[in-house]
Amino acid sequence: MRNSSMEASTILPVLKKKLAFLSGGKDRRSGLILTIPLCTEQTSMEELSSTLDYLLSIPSEKCKARGFTVIVDGRKSQWNVVKTVVLMLQNVIPAEVSLVCVVKPDEFWDKKVTHFCFWKEKDRLGFEVILVSANKLTRYIEPCQLTDEFGGSLQYDHMDWVNKRLVFEKFTKESTSLLDELAVINENEKASQPDKASRPSDSNALPSFDPETVLQTGHELLSELQQRRFNGSEGGGGGGGTAWSPMDDELLAQPQVMKLLDSLREQYTKYQEVCRQRSKRSQLEEIQTKVMQVVNWLEGPGTEQLRTQWGIGDSIRASQALLLKHEEIESQHSEWFAVYVELNQQMAALLSAGDDEDLLELKALQQQLSDVCYRQASQLEFRQNVLQSAHDFHGTAQDLSQQLDGLLGMLCADVAPADGAAIQQTLKHLEEKLKSVEGALQSLREKGQVLLEQISNQSSWFYGKDMQIENKENIDHIHSIMEDMQLRKQRCEDMVDVRRLKMLQMVQLFKCEEDASQAVEWLGELLDALLKTHIRLGDDSQEAKVLLEKHRKFVDVAQSTYDYGRQLLQATVVLCQSLRCTTRSSGDTLPRLNRVWKQFTVTADERQHRLDMASTFHTAADRVCMPKKQENLCVFCMALLPVGKHRSDKLK
Numbered sequence: 001m002r003n004s005s006m007e008a009s010t011i012l013p014v015l016k017k018k019l020a021f022l023s024g025g026k027d028r029r030s031g032l033i034l035t036i037p038l039c040t041e042q043t044s045m046e047e048l049s050s051t052l053d054y055l056l057s058i059p060s061e062k063c064k065a066r067g068f069t070v071i072v073d074g075r076k077s078q079w080n081v082v083k084t085v086v087l088m089l090q091n092v093i094p095a096e097v098s099l100v101c102v103v104k105p106d107e108f109w110d111k112k113v114t115h116f117c118f119w120k121e122k123d124r125l126g127f128e129v130i131l132v133s134a135n136k137l138t139r140y141i142e143p144c145q146l147t148d149e150f151g152g153s154l155q156y157d158h159m160d161w162v163n164k165r166l167v168f169e170k171f172t173k174e175s176t177s178l179l180d181e182l183a184v185i186n187e188n189e190k191a192s193q194p195d196k197a198s199r200p201s202d203s204n205a206l207p208s209f210d211p212e213t214v215l216q217t218g219h220e221l222l223s224e225l226q227q228r229r230f231n232g233s234e235g236g237g238g239g240g241g242t243a244w245s246p247m248d249d250e251l252l253a254q255p256q257v258m259k260l261l262d263s264l265r266e267q268y269t270k271y272q273e274v275c276r277q278r279s280k281r282s283q284l285e286e287i288q289t290k291v292m293q294v295v296n297w298l299e300g301p302g303t304e305q306l307r308t309q310w311g312i313g314d315s316i317r318a319s320q321a322l323l324l325k326h327e328e329i330e331s332q333h334s335e336w337f338a339v340y341v342e343l344n345q346q347m348a349a350l351l352s353a354g355d356d357e358d359l360l361e362l363k364a365l366q367q368q369l370s371d372v373c374y375r376q377a378s379q380l381e382f383r384q385n386v387l388q389s390a391h392d393f394h395g396t397a398q399d400l401s402q403q404l405d406g407l408l409g410m411l412c413a414d415v416a417p418a419d420g421a422a423i424q425q426t427l428k429h430l431e432e433k434l435k436s437v438e439g440a441l442q443s444l445r446e447k448g449q450v451l452l453e454q455i456s457n458q459s460s461w462f463y464g465k466d467m468q469i470e471n472k473e474n475i476d477h478i479h480s481i482m483e484d485m486q487l488r489k490q491r492c493e494d495m496v497d498v499r500r501l502k503m504l505q506m507v508q509l510f511k512c513e514e515d516a517s518q519a520v521e522w523l524g525e526l527l528d529a530l531l532k533t534h535i536r537l538g539d540d541s542q543e544a545k546v547l548l549e550k551h552r553k554f555v556d557v558a559q560s561t562y563d564y565g566r567q568l569l570q571a572t573v574v575l576c577q578s579l580r581c582t583t584r585s586s587g588d589t590l591p592r593l594n595r596v597w598k599q600f601t602v603t604a605d606e607r608q609h610r611l612d613m614a615s616t617f618h619t620a621a622d623r624v625c626m627p628k629k630q631e632n633l634c635v636f637c638m639a640l641l642p643v644g645k646h647r648s649d650k651l652k
Helices: 008-016 045-056 061-065 079-092 111-125 134-139 158-192 211-235 248-308 316-353 356-412 420-456 468-532 541-579 589-623 627-640 645-651
Strands: 021-026 032-037 068-073 097-103 128-132
Touching (some): 008 045, 248 356, 356 420, 541 589
Parallel strands (some): 097 128
16 A cells, blocks of 8 residues: 655655656656666665655646556666566556556567567556667657656756755645644633733743744745746747756645745744733743842852852962862852843833833842842952962962072082182072072061951951851961961071081181192292202301391291191181081191291201301401411311312312
8 A cells, every 4th residue: 555644754765766756757648757767786676666655645646647657767677677667566556557668778688578478468467568769769758758868858857856855845744733833822822811820831832843944945945846837837848948847746836835835924923923922921020030040049059159168278279279269159150240231231121111010120129139249249359359369378488488498408408619709609699599588578478468457357248157267267377377487487597697607617718728828839939049049158257147147037937937837727627627527638738838847947957057157157267367277267168168069169
């Protein structure tokens, strides 16, 4: 049995295969032409049967009564498939088929077999079956009614036809359902007008489809159908025309679409009036509902959120988390504040054009909403300021702590400067660090004081909630941080003082080592001078005495230099012991000093001895004038002169 309620959407994949189609062409009896294009692939008889059922459900009964001419295109298929399709037509559309034209291929099947089979089945089939070449189809059908695959001029786009069928069926289904829904909505609204209090809960029901969209779809579909009809009537008279000839089902669809559109417009006009009445009636109710929603939320969950947010955090990370949480709270409030702005504008518009009986209620609602919103906004701003101050305070505390840690690290590190300049640079760096810490601590005190003042005023917006315990925790936390930083800073100052003293001692150590080395150099220079320049013994007793006095003073200078160097080296040892600098010592400075001093004392003693003998010699020479004494004098001179080349030179 043929399914008259079949829709194209249910068999859309099968329809797209183009197993069969109604091109809109007609035979000489004005019967519709049904084309079955068989292909080289195996055709599913079940899908073909579904396609035929759908196609034959489209034409009207009057159109069906004129019969169908079926063109079975077997040029790309085998005879067994063609035979199966022809026999299937008997079961699918036996009464509607008047003629079946089997288009044979150029290389025809066995004529004896085909002729025999069709002749044998002719009476049982109930319709005539003829075998014909594609170029001979015009004997039975006009070329203008054949599509281009059979050499005709009839234009047919199968996918376009499928899409138009989908649009038509969709519009018919939606418009019929929409008409029923609009009629029910309009009747319900009309029945509920006398008694507003007993209005049913579904009085504001909406249609399932958008009327504007459905109407637009219907107008576009009708315009398309009318355009096709115009083109078809214009080109349908000539055999050589290329215009598209509309099918009867499309001609019949036009009045159906027009009727649906007229009914839709009528019901939609009534529905629009119903919507206007609804809007006018519900606008005030909606405003009242929204106002109470805003007020209830701000005085309920919104206020509760602020009541639970009293802390300031114990670190910069915690205060940052509280700020983020507060931003979330502000974001939630912003949504309600936006509703407040919109409601305020709506109420202002209603107040400017409202009835007298509505003015007092609207004004009271507007005032209540404004008071609640402004109070809540002030609380949010105050909490934001407290959290920002807490964030700044903890940020400054963290920076100060890091500076103190860095300073402490410098103070705990071993000091091994290369020279006094490095020590001075280190001392300068320590002083700068200490000054920076002092500035940061002062900034912490100032920000802590600001935060304490804000916390002391925090209870003013907590709706009477006892904030003493919570405030005490916050205040104690702030004081604890500031006191801890003060103690850490004081400890660092004490350590800086110790480090400064140690640095100054190291400066003294370097100075002593440097001066001791200088004393060794001076003593060496004195030794060189003694060896190279202190040679004369004097020409007389007076001059010998003068040289002897100068030699004593020279030795005194050397003795002072040696004593100074010894004192410096002793001070170096003491400083090293004080600094616990076990790696440092006098090194080779003390051996060098002793070695040079020993050389100096030996040389000085020898010089002293020679000068003494020279003085004695000159004194004796002054007393001895006798020639006899000259010989003794020469012997005495020989004793004074050193052995070697110098003595022989002197004798000469």
